Amino acid sequence: MxxxxxxxxxxxxQNLAGLWEEDTVERRLDEPQLKVDVNGxxxxxxxxxxxxxxxxxxxxxxxxxALAEQYLVFIEEARKLRIELAADYLVMAAWLAYLKSRLLLxxxxxxxxxxxxxxxxxxxxxxxxxxxxxxxAGTRLINRNRLGRDFFAxxxxxxxxxxxxxxxxxxxxxxxxxxxxxxxxxxxxxxxIAKREVWxxxxxxxxxxxxxxxxxxxxxxxxxxxxxxxxxxxxxxxxASSFAATLELVKEGKLKVRQEAAFAPxxxxxxxxxxxxxxxxxx
Amino acid sequence: MGxxxxxxxxxxxxxxxxxxxxxxxREHLRMVEAIVFASSDPVSVRALEERLPEGVxxxxxxxELQQAYSGRGINLVRVGNNWAFRTAxxxxxxxxxxxxxxxxxxxxxxxxxxIVAYHQPVTRAEIEEIRGVxxxxxxxxxxxxxxxxxxxxxxxxxxxxxxxxxxxxxLDQFGLEEIGDLPGLEELKGAGLLRSQMPANFMIPExxxxxxxxxxxxxxxxxxxxxxxxxPPSGE
Amino acid sequence: MGxxxxxxxxxxxxxxxxxxxxxxxREHLRMVEAIVFASSDPVSVRALEERLPEGVxxxxxxxELQQAYSGRGINLVRVGNNWAFRTAxxxxxxxxxxxxxxxxxxxxxxxxxxIVAYHQPVTRAEIEEIRGVxxxxxxxxxxxxxxxxxxxxxxxxxxxxxxxxxxxxxLDQFGLEEIGDLPGLEELKGAGLLRSQMPANFMIPExxxxxxxxxxxxxxxxxxxxxxxxxPPSGE
Numbered sequence: 163m164x165x166x167x168x169x170x171x172x173x174x175x176q177n178l179a180g181l182w183e184e185d186t187v188e189r190r191l192d193e194p195q196l197k198v199d200v201n202g203x204x205x206x207x208x209x210x211x212x213x214x215x216x217x218x219x220x221x222x223x224x225x226x227x228a229l230a231e232q233y234l235v236f237i238e239e240a241r242k243l244r245i246e247l248a249a250d251y252l253v254m255a256a257w258l259a260y261l262k263s264r265l266l267l268x269x270x271x272x273x274x275x276x277x278x279x280x281x282x283x284x285x286x287x288x289x290x291x292x293x294x295x296x297x298x299a300g301t302r303l304i305n306r307n308r309l310g311r312d313f314f315a316x317x318x319x320x321x322x323x324x325x326x327x328x329x330x331x332x333x334x335x336x337x338x339x340x341x342x343x344x345x346x347x348x349x350x351x352x353x354x355i356a357k358r359e360v361w362x363x364x365x366x367x368x369x370x371x372x373x374x375x376x377x378x379x380x381x382x383x384x385x386x387x388x389x390x391x392x393x394x395x396x397x398x399x400x401x402a403s404s405f406a407a408t409l410e411l412v413k414e415g416k417l418k419v420r421q422e423a424a425f426a427p428x429x430x431x432x433x434x435x436x437x438x439x440x441x442x443x444x445x
Numbered sequence: 446m447g448x449x450x451x452x453x454x455x456x457x458x459x460x461x462x463x464x465x466x467x468x469x470x471r472e473h474l475r476m477v478e479a480i481v482f483a484s485s486d487p488v489s490v491r492a493l494e495e496r497l498p499e500g501v502x503x504x505x506x507x508x509e510l511q512q513a514y515s516g517r518g519i520n521l522v523r524v525g526n527n528w529a530f531r532t533a534x535x536x537x538x539x540x541x542x543x544x545x546x547x548x549x550x551x552x553x554x555x556x557x558x559x560i561v562a563y564h565q566p567v568t569r570a571e572i573e574e575i576r577g578v579x580x581x582x583x584x585x586x587x588x589x590x591x592x593x594x595x596x597x598x599x600x601x602x603x604x605x606x607x608x609x610x611x612x613x614x615x616l617d618q619f620g621l622e623e624i625g626d627l628p629g630l631e632e633l634k635g636a637g638l639l640r641s642q643m644p645a646n647f648m649i650p651e652x653x654x655x656x657x658x659x660x661x662x663x664x665x666x667x668x669x670x671x672x673x674x675x676x677p678p679s680g681e
Numbered sequence: 682m683g684x685x686x687x688x689x690x691x692x693x694x695x696x697x698x699x700x701x702x703x704x705x706x707r708e709h710l711r712m713v714e715a716i717v718f719a720s721s722d723p724v725s726v727r728a729l730e731e732r733l734p735e736g737v738x739x740x741x742x743x744x745e746l747q748q749a750y751s752g753r754g755i756n757l758v759r760v761g762n763n764w765a766f767r768t769a770x771x772x773x774x775x776x777x778x779x780x781x782x783x784x785x786x787x788x789x790x791x792x793x794x795x796i797v798a799y800h801q802p803v804t805r806a807e808i809e810e811i812r813g814v815x816x817x818x819x820x821x822x823x824x825x826x827x828x829x830x831x832x833x834x835x836x837x838x839x840x841x842x843x844x845x846x847x848x849x850x851x852l853d854q855f856g857l858e859e860i861g862d863l864p865g866l867e868e869l870k871g872a873g874l875l876r877s878q879m880p881a882n883f884m885i886p887e888x889x890x891x892x893x894x895x896x897x898x899x900x901x902x903x904x905x906x907x908x909x910x911x912x913p914p915s916g917e
Contacts, residue, residue, distance in 0.1 A: 205812065206813055250813070292811060296796050299798075300791040306855045307856050308855060310779075310783060310854075311783055312770060313772075314483035314773075315483070315765065315767060316482055316766060317779060320532055320720075332549070332618070335828075337555060346639055347577075348575075475752075479768040479769060485779070518715030519714060532715045533715060632843050635843075637816075637819040637821050637823075641818060
């Protein structure tokens with residue numbers, strides 16, 4: 163079981179009281195031993211940040227390895243409890259599992275091109291720091307003196323139009339809102355969305371790029387990704403679509419793949435320059 | 446009037462070496478100044494007194510403030526038993542000169558405008574088809590008046606309906622470099638303006654506003670313009 | 682500080698025996714004071730310049746006026762490229778009855794707002810990269826509705842994604858003179874936390890909301906393209 167503390171500490175909670183809409187799922191300070199629950203987290207980075215905060219150390223000094231382990235335990239618990247997790251969380255788990263292996267095992271072969279485990283950990287630490295910084299910035303922003311709350315404009319302005327001589331005003335936002343909502347109104351409205359049975363690995367890869375930036379270095383991930391995929395028959399379709407998607411990306415010149423031997427991990431790397439269709443698969 | 450003393454108060458000199466009384470006076474002046482400024486109506490003497498520390502006499506305070514603003518661009522004026530700031534009489538011309546009323550476009554007009562922008566060249570009947578309702582008289586007139594919509598030509602179909610399109614001023618108003626900068630389907634979804642699940646056949650056209658007429662468009666002739674009431678009849 | 686001379690200007694002493702130059706200065710001060718005071722929204726530099734006699738430099742006037750109002754109940758503040766009168770920060774307690782209900786932002790929306798402000802111009806994909814999740818529908822929508830976030834242009838990269846930035850209303854709302862005054866901006870920059878990409882040799886983009894666009898952005902405001910012969914080829 164994993165202990166989950168509330169996401170906001172008391173101080174934050176006080177600062178923020180009344181300043182923004184409360185999250186729909188609010189965990190309270192007095193909540194005892196909490197089950198694994200990803201409700202209320204804004205994605206895997208948020209969850210990682212929360213786990214990191216519980217180490218109660220500066221983010222700069224945090225052990226990424228320990229953090230990865232905690233995250234993986236968290237995900238394992240969730241899976242045991244059959245809690246459905248969004249793809250983002252699973253893909254992050256796969257990447258952290260990969261990272262963990264890179265941090266623990268000495269590099270098998272010297273590969274100049276491949277990012278070292280330490281570099282990958284630094285990348286993650288950077289992203290966590292950046293996210294936390296933005297979060298703090300948001301808090302500082304919202305706590306500033308605000309127009310209409312702490313300082314005020316003239317209450318009784320005198321009729322004066324100084325800007326353009328235009329008689330009519332409208333913003334781009336007004337225009338787009340009007341267009342989108344009226345087009346939407348008339349479009350067939352009863353669309354039922356079938357619950358997706360499986361997410362393709364291409365999708366997973368897109369999530370991954372969002373989570374971790376581009377694969378600027380050779381990255382072996384597929385095997386880790388697979389172990390976090392939903393079980394059963396879905397895995398086969400995922401595997402198939404994964405491979406197809408990968409080849410597709412290679413064909414488009416967006417990705418390079420490399421494999422040391424048959425059944426060995428598939429290494430991926432994004433092509434920054436336009437070397438279209440460089441396929442380096444062996445075996 | 447004691448000029449030296451007055452000037453000091455008027456400037457609210459923050460480094461003022463004045464004694465405590467002076468400082469308090471300055472503080473009270475600041476308070477009433479802010480209250481009258483922020484209020485949407487002239488502020489009653491009672492309301493002012495309520496917000497000042499107890500025992501502060503309002504009358505001399507207001508006279509002091511009024512004095513400070515006399516001769517300036519704005520004056521503190523008494524309206525019955527209330528106080529308000531007003532532009533100095535002699536500067537009224539600054540405010541009147543271009544007192545054009547800024548109107549907001551109606552929702553319907555915005556919708557039609559957007560359809561013209563995205564679907565141009567488009568006829569009135571086509572706009573109505575897209576909207577699913579008829580356009581009330583005057584909506585297109587208003588849009589033409591804004592200068593954002595223009596008549597482009599006539600569709601070479603029965604009835605020769607007029608086609609509408611957007612103008613340069615339209616781009617200017619909405620901060621677009623070219624009409625193709627209007628966001629497409631994916632971007633409208635991305636900005637949260639459209640549901641992410643839309644029917645597969647749902648399309649948003651890629652707008653273009655080339656001056657060049659479509660194949661099925663005829664240019665507007667002088668006769669057309671007269672007929673549409675856009676030109677004074679020429680042949681008298 | 683030359684108290685005597687300065688105080689005289691600040692007080693707009695109507696009986697002032699100053700020379701002609703002084704009188705003119707006083708008159709110009711009255712004019713800009715009246716215009717800015719009359720409006721509840723910030724007034725643009727351009728609009729002010731249009732109202733002044735030709736050749737009058739605005740900047741020193743505004744500084745003078747700002748100085749005259751410092752320490753008072755109302756202050757003259759700069760908001761981007763505009764000027765406005767606002768009540769002094771410390772007097773908010775007096776004005777609670779004027780307070781308007783502020784729209785409350787969700788935690789996610791606040792985070793996105795901060796990212797847009799500090800990282801602008803920024804695309805949706807970049808925001809998602811920083812947060813590690815996709816932006817839920819309606820978040821950007823809500824922010825644009827508040828008027829604090831706007832679409833700026835399109836990034837000149839494949840797909841030409843729309844870039845987002847903050848508005849002047851954003852500055853006004855949070856009492857910022859310019860985007861460079863965002864709290865902690867320098868620190869964040871120094872710590873490299875405003876980088877959008879990890880590799881250390883990447884340039885650190887400085888957030889800016891100026892209308893002038895980044896090198897990799899397409900300009901939004903049009904010069905007269907027609908005049909420059911840059912319009913799409915016309916009919917013949």
